[in-house]
Amino acid sequence: MKKYKNKIFLIGGASSVTKSSLSFELMKKHNIIHKLGSGFIREMAKSFISKKINKHLYSHSFETNLKNPIQNLYLQSVPLKKMFRNAINRANKEGTSIIIEGVNIIPGLMEFNDIDEKILLVVKDEKRHINMLKNNTTHKLRKVDSKYFENIRAIQKELMRRAKKHKWRILDRS
Incomplete structure (x- = not known):
């Protein structure tokens, strides 16, 4: 149980569903200073x-030839779980609010106590999603071809299934 009224948000979602944008909105609304993006944690x-130990860490979530694209995401996310747990523990220990966001925040895998809000962002409208991907302001140099876009949509579908199962709030950003 928390000793303080700090807020901890987990925000997941496939590529280009406005995870960073929502994070900044919540930071302003709740006066939160700390935010971690899972892509940068993966880089660290x-x-x-x-x-050689985990080749999946070295690609984007959608950059895979695996039959089931969620496998690549899952395999790159498992080693990050303890890092997210440690950040949450520290935030609770210090009474600090934090938002942890990114594609690696997978419902079912990232289930921790003391989380105020678990949100999965989606873009159900496929045309809108591809437009958001092409005009992404947070990852301006990332290029995604049609095969990888199909992977992103498959990842989103599986994340939605998991979010429903684990009772995460699903927000459509279409």
């Missing part, structure tokens, strides 16, 4: 997890 993990 590469400093002690070699490509």
Whole structure:
């Protein structure tokens, strides 16, 4: 049980569903200073997890030839779980509010106590989603081809299934 009234948000979702944008909205609304993006945590993990040990860390969630694209995401997310847990523990210990967001925040895998809000962002409208991907302001240099877009949509579908199962709030940003 929390000692303080700090707020902890987990925000997941496939690529280009406005996770960073919603995070900044919530930071302003709740006067939250700390935010962690899972992509940057994944980058830091590469400093002690070699490509030989986990090649999945070295690609975007959707950059895979695996039959089921969620597998790549899951395999790159498992080693990050303890890092997220440690950040949550520290926030609770210090009474600090924090938002942890990113594609690696997978419902069912990232189930922790003391979370105020677990949100999965989706873009159900496929045309809107591809437009958001092409005009992404937070990842301006990332290019996604049609095969990878299909992977993103498959990942979103599976994340939605998991979010429903684990009772996460699902917000459609279409």
